[in-house]
Amino acid sequence: xxxxxxxxxxxxxxxxxxxxxxxxxxxxxxxxxxxxxxxxxxxxxxxxxxxxxxxxxxxxxxxxxxxxxxxxxxxxxxxxxxxxxxxxxxxxxxxxxxxxxxxxxxxxxxxxxxxxxxxxxxxxxxxxxxxxxxxxxxxxxxxxxxxxxxxxxxxxxxxxxxxxxxxxxxxxxxxxxxxxxxxxxxxxxxxxxxxxxxxxxxxxxxxxxxxxxxxxxxxxxxxxxxxxxxxxxxxxxxxxxxxxxxxxxxxxxxxxxxxxxxxxxxxxxxxxxxxxxxxxxxxxxxxxxxxxxxxxxxxxxxxxxxxxxxxxxxxxxxxxxxxxxxxxxxxxxxxxxxxxx
Amino acid sequence: xxxxxxxxxxxxxxxxxxxxxxxxxxxxxxxxxxxxxxxxxxxxxxxxxxxxxxxxxxxxxxxxxxxxxxxxxxxxxxxxxxxxxxxxxxxxxxxxxxxxxxxxxxxxxxxxxxxxxxxxxxxxxxxxxxxxxxxxxxxxxxxxxxxxxxxxxxxxxxxxxxxxxxxxxxxxxxxxxxxxxxxxxxxxxxxxxxxxxxxxxxxxxxxxxxxxxxxxxxxxxxxxxxxxxxxxxxxxxxxxxxxxxxxxxxxxxxxxxxxxxxxxxxxxxxxxxxxxxxxxxxxxxxxxxxxxxxxxxxx
Numbered sequence: 001x002x003x004x005x006x007x008x009x010x011x012x013x014x015x016x017x018x019x020x021x022x023x024x025x026x027x028x029x030x031x032x033x034x035x036x037x038x039x040x041x042x043x044x045x046x047x048x049x050x051x052x053x054x055x056x057x058x059x060x061x062x063x064x065x066x067x068x069x070x071x072x073x074x075x076x077x078x079x080x081x082x083x084x085x086x087x088x089x090x091x092x093x094x095x096x097x098x099x100x101x102x103x104x105x106x107x108x109x110x111x112x113x114x115x116x117x118x119x120x121x122x123x124x125x126x127x128x129x130x131x132x133x134x135x136x137x138x139x140x141x142x143x144x145x146x147x148x149x150x151x152x153x154x155x156x157x158x159x160x161x162x163x164x165x166x167x168x169x170x171x172x173x174x175x176x177x178x179x180x181x182x183x184x185x186x187x188x189x190x191x192x193x194x195x196x197x198x199x200x201x202x203x204x205x206x207x208x209x210x211x212x213x214x215x216x217x218x219x220x221x222x223x224x225x226x227x228x229x230x231x232x233x234x235x236x237x238x239x240x241x242x243x244x245x246x247x248x249x250x251x252x253x254x255x256x257x258x259x260x261x262x263x264x265x266x267x268x269x270x271x272x273x274x275x276x277x278x279x280x281x282x283x284x285x286x287x288x289x290x291x292x293x294x295x296x297x298x299x300x301x302x303x304x305x306x307x308x309x310x311x312x313x314x315x316x317x318x319x320x321x322x323x324x325x326x327x328x329x330x331x332x333x334x335x336x337x338x339x340x341x
Numbered sequence: 342x343x344x345x346x347x348x349x350x351x352x353x354x355x356x357x358x359x360x361x362x363x364x365x366x367x368x369x370x371x372x373x374x375x376x377x378x379x380x381x382x383x384x385x386x387x388x389x390x391x392x393x394x395x396x397x398x399x400x401x402x403x404x405x406x407x408x409x410x411x412x413x414x415x416x417x418x419x420x421x422x423x424x425x426x427x428x429x430x431x432x433x434x435x436x437x438x439x440x441x442x443x444x445x446x447x448x449x450x451x452x453x454x455x456x457x458x459x460x461x462x463x464x465x466x467x468x469x470x471x472x473x474x475x476x477x478x479x480x481x482x483x484x485x486x487x488x489x490x491x492x493x494x495x496x497x498x499x500x501x502x503x504x505x506x507x508x509x510x511x512x513x514x515x516x517x518x519x520x521x522x523x524x525x526x527x528x529x530x531x532x533x534x535x536x537x538x539x540x541x542x543x544x545x546x547x548x549x550x551x552x553x554x555x556x557x558x559x560x561x562x563x564x565x566x567x568x569x570x571x572x573x574x575x576x577x578x579x580x581x582x583x584x585x586x587x588x589x590x591x592x593x594x595x596x597x598x599x600x601x602x603x604x605x606x607x608x609x610x611x612x613x614x615x616x617x618x619x620x621x622x623x624x625x626x627x628x629x630x631x632x633x634x635x636x637x638x639x640x
Contacts, residue, residue: 023474034490041490151374158618160567162574163611166593170607271476272510279481283571287593294482298575301485309489313482321477 012332020325025085027317031310032084036071042306043069046097068101069307070094093311098303104311107296112315114187115285115292118208119277122215127273129216130223131263135254137224138231138262150228153221161218162283168210169287184210185289207290214284215277226269230262237261264335270327275320350544351551365631375630378623385617389432399426399583408602415605418588419595424609431583435617438496438569443562445504446511447554453508454515455542459523469516472509480507481571488577499578503568511557518550552632559625563618570614585610 035042043065050061066073070087071080071094087093093104137146173181188194188203234240235258243253282294289295293312300308369375402421409416415424457468483506491502522528523546531541547554572578573586574593581587592607 019473023477026474027478034486154622155619158563158622159615160570160618162571163615166589166607166611271473275476275479279479282481282485283574286575297482297485301489304489309486313486316482317478320479324477 013329016325016328016332020321023321024318027321028085028088028314029081031314032081035069035306035310036077036080042310043071043073046306068095068097088314093314094307096308097305104307107308108293108311108315111291111293111296112319114208114290115278115281115294116319118211118290118292119215119281121208122212123219123273123277125212126216126220127223130220131227131266133220134224134227135231135259135262138228138235141228141232146228149224153224155221156217157221157225159218160283161214161280162287164217165210165214165284165287168214179210181210181288187291211281211284211288211290211292214288215280218280219273219277222269222273223266226266227262230265231258234258234262260334264331267327267331267334271320271324274323274327278316278320347543350548368630369627372626372630374623375627378620378625379627381616381620382624385432385436385620388429389436392429392432396426396429397423398430399423406603406606409605415609416603418606419591424588424606427583427588428585428609428613431581431585431588432613434496434581434583435566435569435585438500439562439565439617439621440558441497442500442503442565442569443558443560445500446508446561446565447558449504449508450511450557451515451547451554454512455519455546457512458516458519459538459542459546461520465516468512472512475506475509480568484568484572485575485577488572496581499569499572500565503565507561507564507568511561514557515550515554518553519546522546522549552628555632556625556628559621559628563621563625566614566618566621585613589614 046065046068047058047061050056050064051058056064062073070092071084073080075083091105093108095101095103096107099107133149137143137149140146169181172179183189184207187207188200189207192200192203194200240253240257243257244250278294281292282297284290285292285295286298293316297309297312297316299305300312369379399422402417404417405419405421407413407417407421413423413425415428418424418427453468453472457465484503487502528541528545531545536544569578570584570586570589573581573584574590576587576590578584578586588610589607592603592610
């Protein structure tokens with residue numbers, strides 16, 4: 001039994017989990033110190049705001065700030081820090097300074113699913129198609145299709161996501177006039193009832209399709225180029241030559257030797273891709289007026305609603321770290337060398 | 342112990358290109374993509390440097406939302422300012438911030454990457470741990486929040502902030518280069534001759550990856566343009582009226598896409614950003630063609 005526990009503790013997945021948790025704790029700490037310790041920090045600003053705007057006495061303003069930010073300002077700093085940490089893990093991220101003090105976690109619960117849905121779908125589609133296309137052109141390298149797709153991928157890779165989003169609206173909405181984008185604002189149309197019914201699901205897909213398309217277009221080029229390079233280097237390995245010499249069918253070589261080995265180095269880029277695509281959601285959701293967490297973050301920034309800003313920032317970061325942890329575990333399943341170490 | 346001067350070492354690192362400069366030039370002319378990158382970049386530099394001498398600065402006029410004409414090639418904006426002139430006057434600051442940020446990011450990345458890769462162990466763990474944390478934080482939301490709390494006064498402070506937070510990707514790449522380089526025989530030889538770590542890093546390791554460092558500056562410049570135009574579009578950079586990102590925001594916010602006459606109003610900044618990004622990426626390919634003979638022979 002104890003040997004089993006020890007092997008779990010030493011296992012790859014467990015070590016990665018510890019790492020993910022450490023990173024999350026560091027990010028929460030950074031966020032705490034920004035809010036509490038920086039000169040002109042939000043808590044102080046809020047107290048001054050209450051004092052000057054509502055001519056509130058200092059003690060009352062302080063009590064109000066305590067309620068809004070979820071930190072007890074009368075406690076010593078280290079206690080505030082520990083309390084804040086516990087609160088975050090309990091899901092208590094403070095309250096909005098507007099909207100009658102709605103808890104931040106409720107706001108996030110309302111907006112986050114839409115972002116996770118669009119960003120996740122976009123990431124998955126672009127990863128799968130990028131891998132397939134990259135491998136296909138690696139097999140036909142030097143050909144005309146290879147050079148066209150390689151150039152196209154580099155171009156797509158260099159166009160910023162907000163420009164792709166704008167061009168989609170300019171071309172399909174305005175120039176061709178085939179898509180009524182102003183009707184596609186929001187996550188679903190107002191005339192459907194949310195729930196598991198076909199009109200609602202259709203409406204959700206209609207509204208999400210252009211944001212997803214934008215994420216796919218702006219990230220697929222990177223995957224294609226990476227997979228192309230990786231496949232080409234795997235095809236040059238000795239074991240492929242040996243497999244061919246053994247007379248194995250090409251399709252078997254491809255599925256058992258090439259794909260698995262070529263995908264591995266690409267997984268390390270998952271971290272950057274996930275963080276990048278979540279970053280981009282701020283711009284893409286703003287342009288399509290899609291009610292995800294990015295759009296809500298912009299709104300909070302414009303209102304200077306600090307608890308909401310801080311809460312959304314934490315949640316986005318935790319989402320990225322979680323996605324990376326899942327990618328890491330998947331990587332470990334695909335590559336035995338990692339697990340054994 | 343005497344060592345050749347720094348200038349000599351780095352001159353030598355680049356002289357390989359000097360020797361086959363002609364060969365590299367021929368390869369560059371052959372490679373149409375790399376060449377077009379060079380031409381696009383030169384065009385933007387000329388536009389930024391010389392343009393303001395020929396084109397009058399954009400001034401407000403009653404002639405608002407004018408369609409493209411000979412006098413106003415891209416039409417005028419919501420204040421009656423010439424859009425082409427705004428693009429021209431925004432070029433130089435865009436190039437400066439792109440390259441200054443690109444250089445800052447690369448310097449930090451080389452510094453931290455070399456220390457992590459060369460010394461390994463505890464130092465490596467700390468630096469790469471920091472890199473992992475920064476990589477997990479989505480950059481744009483982070484900049485947006487910092488922009489609320491810190492006031493960006495000018496381009497340089499913005500460039501410094503971006504580079505202080507955006508070095509991890511490049512640092513990781515440099516670290517792995519240093520990891521493999523430090524095992525080479527010539528490093529071992531220097532160590533036996535009694536040179537210290539700093540000397541080995543400066544004299545032996547960095548000259549070996551100099552071309553790679555230059556390419557990295559360009560790629561980081563592309564990233565800087567993305568971040569700066571995004572922040573400008575979102576209204577975070579208030580100190581520049583001719584910034585392409587701000588033009589994009591104005592064109593978008595004032596509903597120009599619904600009017601065919603002002604089509605160029607929004608397409609002008611879009612075109613400028615896309616062409617500059619593309620030009621820089623192709624230019625990085627040109628650098629590769631010049632410095633890396635293996636790219637030339639098509640291997």
